[in-house]
Amino acid sequence: MPFRLLACCLLCLLPLVTQAQGFARLAExxxxxxxxxxxxxxxxxxxxxxxLGSIEPRLALSPASVSKVYVAAAALDRFGPQHRFTTRLVGTAEPDAAGVLDGDLILDGGGDPALTTEDLWRLVQRLHQAGVREVTGRLVISQWRFGPVTCITTDRCEGQHRVDNAYSALLSSAAINYGNWCVTVAPARMPGEPAVVTSCDSQTRLPAIDNRVETKPDDSGTRLTAERLTRDGADVMRVGGQISTNAHPREIYRTSSDPAGQTAELLMAMLDQAGIPVAGGAVTTALEPPDTAHRLAAVDGEPLQELLLRTLNYSNNFMADTLALDLAEVPRPNLVQAGDAIEAFARGLPGHGEVRLDSGSGLTPENRTTAAGVNVLLESLFRRPALFPSFVAALQSPGNGVMRFIRRGSETFQHHVMLKTGTLNQPVTVRAVAGYFRTRTGRWGVFSVLINGTASTPYLSWSTVLDRLSVDLDAMIASH
Structure with missing residues (x-):
């Protein structure tokens, strides 16, 4: 009898043991x-x-950049894969027969997450084609949809004054180049001379440049540092270090302190180069262009499916949060209100459960979801054949993804999995990963792993996480 009782107990516990064993290595x-x-x-x-495996799947944890799968899914649901955001140039008057626009020229920022310098050049060319040769009024950059967006993370708030990275860009519906300035560093002809540092986007030195880079002899190595400072209301790029005389030019990106102001400066420089002077200078505004404004030129951005590939593959915080703001249905939304729109989408998925998203990027450490909830989202996209190809294509395969740190694990893990990762180091360590897998027999599966540290936990490397995850997923893939 004792033996039979023990056997029955073990059989009752078998499903729980099996699930725990599914992530045996991660559980360590x-x-x-x-x-x-x-x-x-x-x-x-x-x-x-x-x-196939679970560890507290309903435990609410920070997903870091896995938050981006939520904004991607919500955007596909709202707009569809082929949606394009439009940026317009309008005038408060029509140009006369001589091409004089006796009024203001207004850029109507359409919230395009990937508006670039090339798009501005196309706008200027189309403005010229429309016959405009002179503007007597001002160049007005309208960020009436959203912007400047109040910062709610330490990195972005500090970036209003000084920044040494490209990932914490500030937000505006009229921003270009992902909210970043770009400078090119090239060697001078002779060692000992200052390097040649120029703007990537204009013949005009925008932003102002503090060049502290020295040219060194051939094969001396290139080591560059850069930070963007704000002095007297103007951005300055301070670049230091060294570059070898035989080195290729290097491009460096740092976030601007005022994305709409950056657009104004670059567009003014382009208009000047195109021979279209603007007498009244440039300003930014939160006001919508008047209903009576005349459309002069427009440019459509890339389709949403292309934007999502860039957003998720490169984990682009600026693009994710801009898309989140595009989803908000309140006037001039802040980032939390943008997150509310994504939360509403997630809560509408049967079985998802509670979720908190204060941003689409995951930069906000207050974001919370569960592994089970993420899997509900992933399955919901899988069930929508009109959206799923665009969604899954934006994820990375470990074997050939653009992020080299994910190129780990066995051949099975590298080529049977598509994933999105998320990383935070402050205030606590977060390592998160979610996506799809295909079994040996071709069946589809979903997986989500959220790992959060505490103030007392040790550093956790991605190699540790991915090596363990690959072993666990390998077993699931091979056995089904």
């Missing part, structure tokens, strides 16, 4: 104090699929 991280939420399951034919 709990011994170091990390909080883990994980779930992997097969996708059934319209029915809930078999769960």
């Amino acid at each position: 991280l709990a011994e170091d104090g990390f909080r883990i939420g994980a779930e992997a399951r097969l996708l059934g034919n319209g029915e809930p699929g078999e769960t």
Whole structure:
């Protein structure tokens, strides 16, 4: 009798043991104090699929940049894969027979997350084609949809004055180049001379440049530092270090302190180069162009499916948060209100559960979701054949993804998985990863892993996480 009772107990516990074993290697991280939420399951034919592994799948944790799969899904649901954001140039008057626009020229920022210098050049060319040769009024950059957006993360708030990165760009519906200035550093002809530092986007030195780079002899190596400072209301790019005489030019990106102001400066320089003077200078505004404004030129951005590939492949924070703001249905939204729109989409997915998203990028450490919730989102996109190809194409395969740190694990893991990662180091460590896998027999599955540290947990490398995850997923893929 005792033996039979023990056997019955073991049989009752078998499903739980099987699920725990599904993430046996990842579960070892709990011994170091990390909080883990994980779930992997097969996708059934319209029915809930078999769960292959789980660790507290309903534990609410920070997803870091895995938040971006939410904004991608919500944007596809709202706009569709072929949606394009439009940026317009309008005038408060029509140009006369001589091409004189006796009024203001207004750039109506359309919230395009990938508006670039090339798009501005196309606008200027089309303005010229429309017959405009002179503007007697001002160049007005209208960010009436949103911007300047109040910062709610430390990196972005500090970036209003000084920044040494490109990922914490400020937000505006009239921003270009992902909210970043770009400078090119090239060697001088002779060692000992200052390097040649120029703007990537204009013959005009925009922004102002503080060049501290020295040219060194051939094969001396190139080591560059750069930070963007703001002095007396103007941006300055300070570049230091060295570059070899035989080195190729290097491009450096740093966020601007005023994205709409950056657009104004670059567009003014382009108009000047195109021979279209603007007498009244440039200003930015939060006011919408008047209903009586005359459309002069317009440019459509890339389709949404292309924007999502850039957003997710490169984990572009500026693009993700701009898309989130585009989704908000309130006037001049802030980032939390943009997150509300994504939350509403997620809560509308049957079985998802509660979620908090204060941003689409995941830069906000207050974001919270669960591994089970992420998998509900992933399955919902899988069930929508008109949207799924655009969604899954924006994820990375470890074997050939643009982020080299994910190129780990076995051949099976590298070529049977598509994923999105998320990383935060402050205020606590976050390593998150979610996506799809294909089993040996061709079945689809979804998986999500959220790992959060505490103030006392040790550093957690991506190699540790991916090496363990690859072993766990390998077993699931091979056995089904």
